[in-house]
Amino acid sequence: MKALLLRDLRLAIRSGGGFGLGLAFFFLLAILVPLGVGPEGGTLGRIAPGILWVGALLACLLSLDRIFALDFEDGSLDLLATAPIPLEAVVALKALAHWLVTGLPLTLLAPGLGVLLNLPPAGYGWLVLSLLLGTPALSVIGAFGAALVVGLRRGGLLLSLLVLPLYVPTLIFGAEVVRRGTEGMALATPLALMAGISLGAAALLPFAAAAALRVNLR
Amino acid sequence: MSIWEYANPKRVMQSSAWVLPWAIGLTVLCLVVGLVWGFFFTPDDYKQGSTVKIIYLHVPSAMMAINAWVMMLVASLIWIVRRHHVSALAAKAAAPVGLTFTLIALATGALWGQPMWGTWWAWDPRLTAFLILTLFYFGYIALWAAIENPDTAADLTAILCLVGSVFALLSRYAVNFWNQGLHQGATLSLDKEENISDVFWLPLLVCIAGFVLLFVTLVLMRTRTEIRARRLQALLARERVA
Numbered sequence: 001m002k003a004l005l006l007r008d009l010r011l012a013i014r015s016g017g018g019f020g021l022g023l024a025f026f027f028l029l030a031i032l033v034p035l036g037v038g039p040e041g042g043t044l045g046r047i048a049p050g051i052l053w054v055g056a057l058l059a060c061l062l063s064l065d066r067i068f069a070l071d072f073e074d075g076s077l078d079l080l081a082t083a084p085i086p087l088e089a090v091v092a093l094k095a096l097a098h099w100l101v102t103g104l105p106l107t108l109l110a111p112g113l114g115v116l117l118n119l120p121p122a123g124y125g126w127l128v129l130s131l132l133l134g135t136p137a138l139s140v141i142g143a144f145g146a147a148l149v150v151g152l153r154r155g156g157l158l159l160s161l162l163v164l165p166l167y168v169p170t171l172i173f174g175a176e177v178v179r180r181g182t183e184g185m186a187l188a189t190p191l192a193l194m195a196g197i198s199l200g201a202a203a204l205l206p207f208a209a210a211a212a213l214r215v216n217l218r
Numbered sequence: 219m220s221i222w223e224y225a226n227p228k229r230v231m232q233s234s235a236w237v238l239p240w241a242i243g244l245t246v247l248c249l250v251v252g253l254v255w256g257f258f259f260t261p262d263d264y265k266q267g268s269t270v271k272i273i274y275l276h277v278p279s280a281m282m283a284i285n286a287w288v289m290m291l292v293a294s295l296i297w298i299v300r301r302h303h304v305s306a307l308a309a310k311a312a313a314p315v316g317l318t319f320t321l322i323a324l325a326t327g328a329l330w331g332q333p334m335w336g337t338w339w340a341w342d343p344r345l346t347a348f349l350i351l352t353l354f355y356f357g358y359i360a361l362w363a364a365i366e367n368p369d370t371a372a373d374l375t376a377i378l379c380l381v382g383s384v385f386a387l388l389s390r391y392a393v394n395f396w397n398q399g400l401h402q403g404a405t406l407s408l409d410k411e412e413n414i415s416d417v418f419w420l421p422l423l424v425c426i427a428g429f430v431l432l433f434v435t436l437v438l439m440r441t442r443t444e445i446r447a448r449r450l451q452a453l454l455a456r457e458r459v460a
Contacts (some may be wrong), residue, residue: 144381148374152364161360162378165353166385169392176395190395197388208381215373 001087001093008097011025022102023060023109029055030062032112041173047119049178056106057138063102064142065159067094068150081217087210094142103135126181134174137198141166147209151216170197225302225444234438240458241435248428256421272330274422278429280323283351286316286433291383294376306372310362311440315433317355343393344401350389393420
C-alpha cells in the first residue's frame, strides 16, 4: 500500500502535469480577481473567503481525470484490481495521493493568497483549518467521479458536470466557516458539518468508486 | 403471483398496454378539470391578484420533480439488487420527464417571483436546491448517453443516482445555512393549523393528481419505447450474426 502511494506521488510530481497545474491555476485566480474587481479593500476582503474556496475547488477539479485515466489506459488499473489489496483501498490511496499533491499544497498556499485578496486578519486560521478539513472531501468525491467516467475517452466535461453538484455542500460549509471566522461569529456548526462530510465521504465513497471501477473494468 | 413477475419485459408490455389508455384518459381528465377550475373558477388572491394561479402549475411540477428522482432511486436500487432490466430502463425513462418537471417548476417560479418578490431569481435555499437538482438530472442523463454498453451504463448511472441522492439531500439542508429565503414554507401539509384556503386547495389537489398521472403515463410510454428499442437492438445483433 505504501508502495502504491509512493508510486502515485512520484508519478504526479515527475510527470509535471497535475501537480503544478492546480496550484498555478489557484495562484492566477488570486491575482486576476483583484485586477478584475478593482482595488477597494472592503469589497475584496468581503469576497475573499468565497473566491479562495471556489478557487481551491476548481483547482482540484482540474486534475481529477488524472486519478484513474492514465492507469486505465496503460493497463496498470487492471493489475491493481487483481492485486491482493482490495480495490476500495486502492481508491482511497489514490484519493489520498491526489489530496497530497493538490489539496494540501492549496491549503498551504491559501494564506499567502489571502494577503493578495485583503482577507481580514481574523480569517487566516479559519481559512487554513477549513481547507484542511474540506479538501479531502473534494479529493474523495473527485475520485468517485473519475471512477464513473474512467471508461470514456473524453470524460473531462462529463466529469465536471457530475462532480459539480456533489461539491456544493462542501463549498457552502467551507466558505461559510471562513466568512463567519472573519466576522468573528460562532462557527462550530458549519465546521463540524464540513468535517462530517469529509469523514463520511472518505468512509463511504471508496466503496461506491470501487463498484464503479469494477463495472468499468468488466 | 408476486410483484417480481413484472420484471419480465413481456408481462410489462402486456399490462402497460392495458393500463396506458386508462392512464392517458385519467391524466387528461384531471389536468383539464384541475387547470380549468383553477384558472377560471377560483377567486383572485387579495394580495397576489391573479398571479396566484401559477400555483396550479408550479406546485405540482415541483412535487413531481422531487418524486421522479425518488422513483429513479427506487428503480436503481432494484436494478442493483435484483438486476431486472425493466427497472433500469424505467429509471432511464423517468430522468428526462423529471428534468422537464424541474425546469417547469423553475420557470413558473421565476414568472411568479418577478411580480411578487420583484426578482426573477433569488439565491433562496429552495431555489438553490432545485438548481442543484437540475444539475443532477443533467449529469444523470449525460452519463446514460455517454456510455455505449447498456449494462455498464445502467450500473454506473444507478451508482450515481444513489450517491447523488445523498448529496442532493445534504445540499438541501446545507443551503438553509447560508440564506434565509423569500420562498414561503409548506402550506399544503395535512397536519398544520394554518393552511391554504379550500377554495384554492381543491383544484390544486386535482392538478397534483393530474401531474402524478401525467408522470406515470409518460414514464410508461417511455419505458415501452426503451423496451422496444432494446428488442430492436437484439434483433439487429442476431441478424448480423446470422
